[in-house]
Amino acid sequence: MRISIPNITSNGTYTPVLLPVTQTIQRLVDFLGASTGTAVLTGAGVSVASGIRAYRGDHGRYINPNYKPILYQELVDKGEKGAGFRKRYWLRSYLGYPPVRDAMPNTSHTAIAAGMHGSMFKRLITQNVDGLHVKALRPFWDASNVRNHILELHGTLFRVHCQRGHVFDRDEFQGMLSESNPEWKQFADELERTGQKPRTNPDGDVALDGVAYDEFVVPNCRECLVEGRTNSVLKPDVVFFGESIKGWVKDRSFRDVEDCDRLLVIGTTLATYSAFRLVKHAVELNKPVFVLNMGPTRADGLPGIQKVDGLSGSVLSEVVRTILGSDIIRDPALNTLLSSGVTCPPPDDVHDMPKGPG
Ligand SMILES: [Zn+2]
Structure with a gap:
């Protein structure tokens, strides 16, 4: 049996097929x-x-119109620019990961x-x-x-790999990020202690405005260090836009x-x-x-x-x-x-994130 096809017109109106x-x-x-x-x-x-949270709401629009995900080419760029993108990505992901890890x-x-x-x-x-x-x-x-x-x-958020193919469990990598960034660890612990949840996007990234990312340290891959190399081009096993x-x-x-x-x-x-x-x-x-x-x-x-x-x-x-x-x-x-399964939709508020340490 065919169910009537909903209309998506150019002005964005949409007629849902709603049934009892x-x-x-x-x-x-x-x-x-x-x-x-x-x-x-x-x-x-x-x-x-x-x-x-979903990227798009009921009407197909992005819930956060300002959300700009980092592109693959930016994240794996070996130069200065790439290092900047990785600081931004890993700081946001550092704060965004615990709620995803703990979600049920x-x-x-x-x-x-x-x-x-x-x-x-x-x-x-x-x-x-x-x-x-x-x-x-x-x-x-x-x-x-x-x-x-x-x-x-x-892909999955629960694995991280360096550009030379060394693989880490995300919890282990989270520990490496904590060790390299004690101030941010304190901040993250404080969030957890006070029950403040950063607004997390589905890829584990958080919305974080007005923060200087420069101070954040992306650690070197441990395995590469053992091999006598420094290499901080690390990426989660998630397919990025542009990849x-x-x-x-x-x-x-x-x-x-x-x-x-x-x-x-x-x-x-x-x-x-x-x-x-x-x-x-x-x-x-x-x-x-x-x-x-x-x-x-x-x-x-x-x-x-x-x-x-x-x-x-x-x-x-x-x-x-x-x-x-x-x-x-x-x-x-x-x-x-x-007879199991939780029901706790994310809050609707937009600015629920403090601005970080300092
Ligand atoms: Zn490596």
């Missing part, structure tokens, strides 16, 4: 109930209820994890770098099983879509081409696609796509419950997953 929750649930049950294995594609919208899976993550554990969802491709899908499933699956089923299309995703990630994302009989898209505007092309790929292969997102998406108007405006959390839980039925009673993991 029970109807949204029924459409999803109809879509997924017939599946032998669905691929799920998620974006920032899925993490909002975990306190991680919400009901969307736990419902998707239950759907994976119950074999409804065969593959999950996420654009999010916050690790929350992994966190939801890890108590029940071992690390390699999780890796085989979840593809982090744009291409790795060949194997791209290939696997296509394969994941091919291996499944349909595609469920949740909480993303599909503004990023690496995600949008997966929807196009599914359409070209005549696989049914269902988009559940609040607000316009790049796939709106593509032929054969079902689209409903809505938030995913409680809806998905109910859909997974309906489809898995009595399996839930038999498998304690499913029951645990479907």
